[in-house]
Amino acid sequence: MSSELKTAYYAVARMKQLLLDNNNVDLLLFLAKYNPNVTRKRIETELGKDALKDLDSLKQFDLIVEDSKGITLTHEGIFQIDGLVSMLA
Amino acid sequence: MAEDYFLETKAKLEQQIPEYNSPEFSKMREAIKHQLLKKENDLKLSIRRMKTLILGDWHTLEQRQRLAEIKNTLLKNGFYAETIDGYYDVHKKGGLSQTEILEECCITHQLIVFVDGKGPGTLTEQNYLATEYLFHQKILFFINTSKFDEMKDDPSGYIKSFPAIIPYAEGTLKETVLTFVKLRIYRLIGIISLQSKKGRGLNSTNYQAWSKRLGQKQD
Numbered sequence: 001m002s003s004e005l006k007t008a009y010y011a012v013a014r015m016k017q018l019l020l021d022n023n024n025v026d027l028l029l030f031l032a033k034y035n036p037n038v039t040r041k042r043i044e045t046e047l048g049k050d051a052l053k054d055l056d057s058l059k060q061f062d063l064i065v066e067d068s069k070g071i072t073l074t075h076e077g078i079f080q081i082d083g084l085v086s087m088l089a
Numbered sequence: 090m091a092e093d094y095f096l097e098t099k100a101k102l103e104q105q106i107p108e109y110n111s112p113e114f115s116k117m118r119e120a121i122k123h124q125l126l127k128k129e130n131d132l133k134l135s136i137r138r139m140k141t142l143i144l145g146d147w148h149t150l151e152q153r154q155r156l157a158e159i160k161n162t163l164l165k166n167g168f169y170a171e172t173i174d175g176y177y178d179v180h181k182k183g184g185l186s187q188t189e190i191l192e193e194c195c196i197t198h199q200l201i202v203f204v205d206g207k208g209p210g211t212l213t214e215q216n217y218l219a220t221e222y223l224f225h226q227k228i229l230f231f232i233n234t235s236k237f238d239e240m241k242d243d244p245s246g247y248i249k250s251f252p253a254i255i256p257y258a259e260g261t262l263k264e265t266v267l268t269f270v271k272l273r274i275y276r277l278i279g280i281i282s283l284q285s286k287k288g289r290g291l292n293s294t295n296y297q298a299w300s301k302r303l304g305q306k307q308d
Contacts, residue, residue: 009281012135025118032102075095082098083137087124
């Protein structure tokens with residue numbers, strides 16, 4: 001269990017850094033507002049090309065998925081964004 | 090049908106989040122980043138990152154609603170939870186077996202809420218988990234008090250396989266699950282924080298697992 005807790009600890013630290021990097025908070029809020037099926041093209045047009053930089057990392061954290069129709073928040077993505085917004089209450 | 094936390098939350102977020110390019114959107118983004126930098130919010134982030142798997146009978150609509158209600162109760166209180174049915178792809182031929190899916194979920198989830206039941210799927214999961222000792226420290230086993238009272242005087246019964254047995258009174262399952270999930274998740278986060286502060290385990294390259302230090306072999 002301790003190695004698993006270690007993994008979980010570092011995952012939280014990495015996720016926090018990912019959220020602070022680039023426009024990732026913008027991207028997640030954008031998806032929460034305009035989902036489902038926001039395309040890469042729309043993200044690039046409205047948020048800028050840099051917003052696509054961390055897409056793979058966001059996928060690794062199970063916050064988003066991408067298919068032929070576009071990019072969608074996962075259930076965990078919705079849950080984590082709800083947590084971020086609730087910090088403002 | 091039980092409410093869907095994710096549909097409701099998504100709809101709520103659509104209302105709460107301002108239009109992109111508006112000053113309010115920028116303010117919200119900056120406020121979130123400001124909160125993320127605060128040390129006291131690390132606890133909230135850690136708690137929300139822990140995953141709980143809910144297992145139990147799910148063949149009838151009533152049974153599925155019961156599991157969905159437990160899941161929604163945990164989600165609404167800030168504890169991420171899933172039921173295993175989301176992992177089954179019924180359209181995929183040659184997919185993983187029930188046991189393989191269960192094993193994968195048990196590895197990826199930090200806590201397992203097992204609600205006593207008698208469906209064939211539940212019995213398969215029960216039999217599997219009873220002998221996988223590595224997962225025992227993750228399992229919280231919930232059983233109706235009346236059934237527990239019938240079984241408690243027979244230590245050879247199947248419930249002995251679960252180290253954490255929690256009886257619940259009729260009608261209190263959701264609240265009881267929430268109470269014990271909360272306690273266990275906070276405990277896990279506490280362990281992580283303490284090990285981090287003391288430089289043990291997480292940060293120490295010299296750390297050895299207790300089993301190795303005690304010269305014990307793991308099963």
